[in-house]
Amino acid sequence: MPFSNCLMKAVNSLTPFNTLTWLTGRIANAQGGPFTQFLIRSFIKVFDIDMTDVAQQDLSAYKTFNEFFIRKLRPESRPISQECTAIVPVDGTVGACGQLRAGRLIQAKGVDYSFKALMGGNITDCAPFEMGQFATLYLSPANYHRVHMPIDGTLVKTIHIPGKHFPVGRRNTSKLHNLYTLNERLVCLFGTREGPFCLIFVGAALVGSIHTSWGGTVVRRRGIEVKYYDPDQFTYKKGDEIGWFEYGSTVICLWPDNTGALTDKIIQGSPVKYGEPMTI
Numbered sequence: 001m002p003f004s005n006c007l008m009k010a011v012n013s014l015t016p017f018n019t020l021t022w023l024t025g026r027i028a029n030a031q032g033g034p035f036t037q038f039l040i041r042s043f044i045k046v047f048d049i050d051m052t053d054v055a056q057q058d059l060s061a062y063k064t065f066n067e068f069f070i071r072k073l074r075p076e077s078r079p080i081s082q083e084c085t086a087i088v089p090v091d092g093t094v095g096a097c098g099q100l101r102a103g104r105l106i107q108a109k110g111v112d113y114s115f116k117a118l119m120g121g122n123i124t125d126c127a128p129f130e131m132g133q134f135a136t137l138y139l140s141p142a143n144y145h146r147v148h149m150p151i152d153g154t155l156v157k158t159i160h161i162p163g164k165h166f167p168v169g170r171r172n173t174s175k176l177h178n179l180y181t182l183n184e185r186l187v188c189l190f191g192t193r194e195g196p197f198c199l200i201f202v203g204a205a206l207v208g209s210i211h212t213s214w215g216g217t218v219v220r221r222r223g224i225e226v227k228y229y230d231p232d233q234f235t236y237k238k239g240d241e242i243g244w245f246e247y248g249s250t251v252i253c254l255w256p257d258n259t260g261a262l263t264d265k266i267i268q269g270s271p272v273k274y275g276e277p278m279t280i
Contacts, residue, residue: 028065028246040068047142053077070145070211070244080239084277085194085260086150087238090251091143094270095136097262100254105134117181118200118252120159120224125189128196132256135266135278139249146244147251148274153190153197155234160186160218160225163203186210186218188242194259201243202250212243239275255279 030036040059044051051057055072062068081087096105103115103126119125139145163184184203189196201210201218210218214234215227236242260279266272 028069030065031063032065036063036065039065043068043141047140049142053144066246069246072146073144078273078275080275081277084263084280086197086253086255086277086279087148088137088266088272088274088276088278089148089150089199089242089253090137090139090146091273092137092139092251092271094266094268094272095138095250096268097135097266098133099257100129100132100134103130105136105252113181118185119187119198120161120226122159125157125159125187128256129198129254130257132254133260133262133279134252134254135262137251137253137272139245139251144274145246145249146241146274147199147201149236149238149240149242150199150253150278151190151192151194151197152237153192153235154232155188155214155229155236156191156196157189157229158186158212158215158227159189160221160227162221162223184210184220186212188212190236195256198252198254199242200252200254201245202252203245204249209246210243210249211246213241253278 032039037059040062043049043065053073055074056062059068062071100115105113105115105118115129116123116126161184164182186201188199188201190199191197201212203210212218214229263277263280265276266278272278
């Protein structure tokens with residue numbers, strides 16, 4: 001491993017990101033009155049956030065920073081494409097995409113990681129997606145942070161895997177090996193008309209929480225937690241909201257082979273918006 005990669009790993013390991021994440025979450029959820037309004041206005045300015053897409057444009061309506069951070073958009077600002085198999089579930093940037101090969105996914109140029117480790121270690125969960133397609137979508141702090149269902153589907157199983165909260169920006173993905181298998185994540189397996197589909201919420205530094213529409217805020221724990229769901233207990237249409245992040249993070253989508261090719265606009269480094277075509 002190059003010295004720069006070793007140095008990056010050492011710095012990340014020594015930085016108390018879990019503690020910083022907890023502390024940031026407390027501040028972001030506090031009703032701070034004028035201080036909260038100052039944080040929100042500063043955030044908008046620093047990240048040049050386009051407020052024309054935001055449903056609630058009256059900043060005084062947001063009592064905490066996180067209420068603004070998980071702001072909703074005007075429905076007409078993100079039309080749902082009907083000319084595709086699956087839509088992009090988030091606003092963000094394509095970090096990596098392509099075909100899963102030899103049990104490995106691309107993290108960045110010259111860096112890959114274990115699919116089995118990402119999924120929590122159960123080869124049965126991995127089997128349907130071997131040689132399938134994947135897309136890794138990075139959400140910057142400036143992005144809209146709600147997550148939507150890419151395709152009509154029914155929740156079958158979730159796997160919560162505790163872990164670190166390393167930053168997931170380009171610098172870390174290119175230097176810190178196995179980043180996505182080190183960080184906390186929630187693996188969500190769905191059944192769809194096209195076959196199985198997997199969406200993974202990946203936590204990161206300063207992410208106050210991962211929240212889902214079926215289970216609420218994910219409680220951090222020491223061991224892996226697996227949950228199964230009854231047929232039709234939680235069924236979603238394409239475009240339905242299924243959760244959100246509190247601060248920047250990553251969503252990874254996976255499909256089996258021959259169940260939908262990525263569109264030509266899903267390429268590494270390209271910006272994407274929720275509702276746009278992801279697979280054809």
